[in-house]
Amino acid sequence: MSDDGQKKEKLIRSKEQWAREGRLLTGKAGDRERDRLPPGQRLVTTWPVLDLGIQPHIPTDKWTLTIDGLVENPVVWRWDDFMAQPQVEDVSDIHCVTQWSRYDNRWNGVSTRHILAVVRPLPEVRHVILHSYDGYTTNVTLEHFSDEDCLVAHTHDGQLISREHGGPARLVIPKFYFWKSAKWIRRIEFSDVDKPGFWEVRGYHNEGDPWNEDRYSS
Ligand SMILES: Nc1nc2c(c(=O)[nH]1)N[C@H]1C(S)=C(S)[C@@H](COP(=O)(O)O)O[C@H]1N2
Ligand SMILES: [Mo]
Numbered sequence: 001m002s003d004d005g006q007k008k009e010k011l012i013r014s015k016e017q018w019a020r021e022g023r024l025l026t027g028k029a030g031d032r033e034r035d036r037l038p039p040g041q042r043l044v045t046t047w048p049v050l051d052l053g054i055q056p057h058i059p060t061d062k063w064t065l066t067i068d069g070l071v072e073n074p075v076v077w078r079w080d081d082f083m084a085q086p087q088v089e090d091v092s093d094i095h096c097v098t099q100w101s102r103y104d105n106r107w108n109g110v111s112t113r114h115i116l117a118v119v120r121p122l123p124e125v126r127h128v129i130l131h132s133y134d135g136y137t138t139n140v141t142l143e144h145f146s147d148e149d150c151l152v153a154h155t156h157d158g159q160l161i162s163r164e165h166g167g168p169a170r171l172v173i174p175k176f177y178f179w180k181s182a183k184w185i186r187r188i189e190f191s192d193v194d195k196p197g198f199w200e201v202r203g204y205h206n207e208g209d210p211w212n213e214d215r216y217s218s
Contacts, residue, residue, distance in 0.1 A: 008053045012202065019203025019216040024099055030211035036093065038210035041101040048100055049164045052198075056133040056184050060168050065152070069129075069190035072120040082169065083154070085110045085118075090149050092174035094181075095210040107172050109153035112145050115188065124192040130171055130180075131187035138180050138197035139206070140173060142190070149174050152185060177208040177215070 018024065026040040037043060060079040068074035077085075088111045094102040121142065128145040130138050144150075153172045154161060161167035166183025173180045179199050200206050205214035 004053055011053070015199070015204075016202050022216060022218075024097075024215060025213055028213075030213070032211040035211075036103070037101055038095055039213050041095055041099055041210065044100045044102055047102060047165070048096070048098075050096065050098065050178075051164075051183060052134060052136065054134045055163055057163060058133055058168060058184065063168050065169065065185060066187040067115060067119050067190075068187070070122040070125050070192060071190050072122065073118065075119060079168065082110060082152075086114055088114075088151055090151060090172075090174075092149050092172065094174070094178050095176075097177040097179055097204065097208070097215050105172075106157050107151060107153040108155035109151040109169065109172075111148070112150040112152070113148065115152070116146060119190070121190045122192075125190045127191045127194045129189040129191055129195045129197070130182035130185060131189065132182045133184040133186045136182060136184075136198050137195070138182050139195055139200060140176070140180055141207070144173065144176060144180075144207075147173070147175060152188075175209070177205075177210055179204065180208055 024040055028039040030039040063079050065077045065082055087108060089106065089108050091104055091106045094105055125142055128140050128142055150173050152169050154169045156165065161170060169185055170183040171181045171185055196206060203216055205217050208214050
């Protein structure tokens with residue numbers, strides 16, 4: 001195995017171990033109305049980079065976003081198609097399961113509500129599976145995906161999202177731990193069945209609500 005491959009395996013093993021041991025759990029209940037900072041989190045002003053060590057480079061002229069599965073109108077957007085969709089701005093907080101939180105991130109992009117209006121999921125859809133260019137996947141419920149603060153973002157705090165942070169485009173699902181916010185998004189799949197993603201099959205919680213401290217599955 002390559003050095004990078006070994007580093008990645010080591011990182012994955014240690015996260016799985018954390019999940020088994022329930023590391024970082026405070027056992028305190030949060031209250032999203034009362035506390036801006038969820039239990040066990042600490043505020044940072046930097047923006048850490050977390051991924052599997054592969055940061056795919058997708059030039060915008062090669063980039064496509066496929067939105068399909070159980071929908072009436074599947075689409076494949078090239079970059080220009082994506083940028084021609086109605087644009088939104090949303091300011092939200094990031095909460096990473098590794099305990100850092102970052103306030104007031106200003107995101108620009110295409111809202112998930114607009115995506116729903118374009119593709120029209122069939123009535124049996126309950127889950128949304130996010131597929132990325134690095135092979136990463138993650139799953140969210142249709143309900144969580146449809147929240148008004150969710151978007152496929154190309155810009156963060158006024159600058160195009162850098163490659164390390166998931167550019168040219170990434171999901172932002174602010175109310176859940178940041179592992180749900182897929183970087184380098186390639187495909188959005190609407191499904192009637194749940195398909196736990198990369199971290200969800202390795203011991204992370206299926207929903208990941210920071211105010212419930214949904215870090216791990218057990
Ligand atoms: N495609 C992809 N998306 C991903 C990841 C990844 O490895 N690949 N890591 C997740 C995790 S665990 C976190 S905490 C955030 C980190 O985003 P950042 O590097 O922009 O802070 O991306 C999430 N999205
Ligand atoms: Mo993470």
